Amino acid sequence: MVSAHDAWATPERRALRGLVADFTAREIVPHLDRWEDEGALPRSLHERAGDLGLLELGFPAAAGGAGDHVDSLLVTEQLILSGGSSGVCAGLFTHGIGVPHIAVAGDPDQIARFVRPALAGRAIASLGITEPDTGSDVAAITTRAERDGDDYVVTGAKTFITSGTRADFVTTAVRTGGPGHRGVSLLVIETDRPGVSRSRLRKMGWHCSDTAELRFDGVRVPAANLVGAEGTGFRQIMVNFGAERLSLAVQAYATAQRCVDLTLDWVRSRRTFGEPLARRQVVRHQVAEMAREATVARTYVRDVLARWQAGSPDTDVVTELAMAKNTAVAACDAVVDRAVQLHGGMGYMHGVEVERHYRDARILGIGGGTTEIMNEVVAGRLGLDG
Ligand SMILES: Cc1cc2nc3c(=O)[nH]c(=O)nc-3n(C[C@H](O)[C@H](O)[C@H](O)COP(=O)(O)OP(=O)(O)OC[C@H]3O[C@@H](n4cnc5c(N)ncnc54)[C@H](O)[C@@H]3O)c2cc1C
Numbered sequence: 001m002v003s004a005h006d007a008w009a010t011p012e013r014r015a016l017r018g019l020v021a022d023f024t025a026r027e028i029v030p031h032l033d034r035w036e037d038e039g040a041l042p043r044s045l046h047e048r049a050g051d052l053g054l055l056e057l058g059f060p061a062a063a064g065g066a067g068d069h070v071d072s073l074l075v076t077e078q079l080i081l082s083g084g085s086s087g088v089c090a091g092l093f094t095h096g097i098g099v100p101h102i103a104v105a106g107d108p109d110q111i112a113r114f115v116r117p118a119l120a121g122r123a124i125a126s127l128g129i130t131e132p133d134t135g136s137d138v139a140a141i142t143t144r145a146e147r148d149g150d151d152y153v154v155t156g157a158k159t160f161i162t163s164g165t166r167a168d169f170v171t172t173a174v175r176t177g178g179p180g181h182r183g184v185s186l187l188v189i190e191t192d193r194p195g196v197s198r199s200r201l202r203k204m205g206w207h208c209s210d211t212a213e214l215r216f217d218g219v220r221v222p223a224a225n226l227v228g229a230e231g232t233g234f235r236q237i238m239v240n241f242g243a244e245r246l247s248l249a250v251q252a253y254a255t256a257q258r259c260v261d262l263t264l265d266w267v268r269s270r271r272t273f274g275e276p277l278a279r280r281q282v283v284r285h286q287v288a289e290m291a292r293e294a295t296v297a298r299t300y301v302r303d304v305l306a307r308w309q310a311g312s313p314d315t316d317v318v319t320e321l322a323m324a325k326n327t328a329v330a331a332c333d334a335v336v337d338r339a340v341q342l343h344g345g346m347g348y349m350h351g352v353e354v355e356r357h358y359r360d361a362r363i364l365g366i367g368g369g370t371t372e373i374m375n376e377v378v379a380g381r382l383g384l385d386g
Pocket of ligand 1: 126127128129130133134135136137159160161162163203206211363366367368369370371372373376
């Protein structure tokens, strides 16, 4: 039997790794500091990634996709290991949270209008769930979509929306029915419709990934943009949280590993009191601990991914997805902190890579379901709900 690890090292996937390493070295690393300052990625990066086939991985072939989730997450992992960042992944791969629902539940017209252009890097997609008054409690959203003839009329606001200032369309959680999760639907809202306004939000990290607050003021949206049936939005969102949580877990362990690699170089070259830092036992043991944490996180996340993708019937994979995200985030938090510490004052300097990873990492335990919500999932499966 092929282990979860070996599956990441087939000849085809080694070639894919090489392609991503080259793409990152040429098209991302030389420009990343500028994009961080500008607060967004250029559209041309999406087009280039689309042309290389990097955006379609993990999507069904019927919707223009190819490969599987190991392929798409290998791209995420290698992009970070090669000097990219979780912020680049957030901005470049927003379609990974914005269009999976449409790829699965959308009709051929929606797939042609929204999914295929996003996978080709010709359209930018966002996912709009969070509202100013509602984050973790998805079933409590209040953005209203009232049916009026062949249209819905949408009124409400979304916040913290990744790629929201650049998005061509937003797959939006709206309330079409009564209170609770059964009243939630998914509606694709093009951002050039009258009544849509957006403003950029500034934040601690992920500077190259733009984040927006969106307002919908009586926006008319064709009913043809409803994804799946009315009232199925909550379920669709929950199903797709699995892939989002795995992606964030991969970003976390890859960021940790990248910081291990950067710290190894640093402690070999930095000399204090006449010796390289790497000679001090206290330093060596810290780096050993960092490597252990990154390795354990990678091994566990890959294992859970393999069982989740196989649809393993004998394992409670949903619970383990939550455990995997928390494991990888905890490893990342510990490693980025030590990496900055071991770099000394240099680790605090803007433009030094570990400093960026330290800031970027802080969102990984908040987005896609917070660490506390992950623990609620686990606690529920342990029978603590009642
Ligand atoms: C950079 C960034 C990008 C984002 N991108 C997107 C996006 O593209 N689309 C989108 O829809 N959203 C996005 N989000 C929103 C993100 O998903 C939410 O911030 C997250 O789900 C938490 O919701 P909240 O901020 O409302 O916090 P709250 O739900 O208000 O939680 C606040 C605190 O209370 C804790 N808490 C909440 N409920 C419980 C409970 N029952 N038990 C114990 N503790 C609890 C939380 O864990 C947290 O620590 C993004 C956020 C950021 C910062």
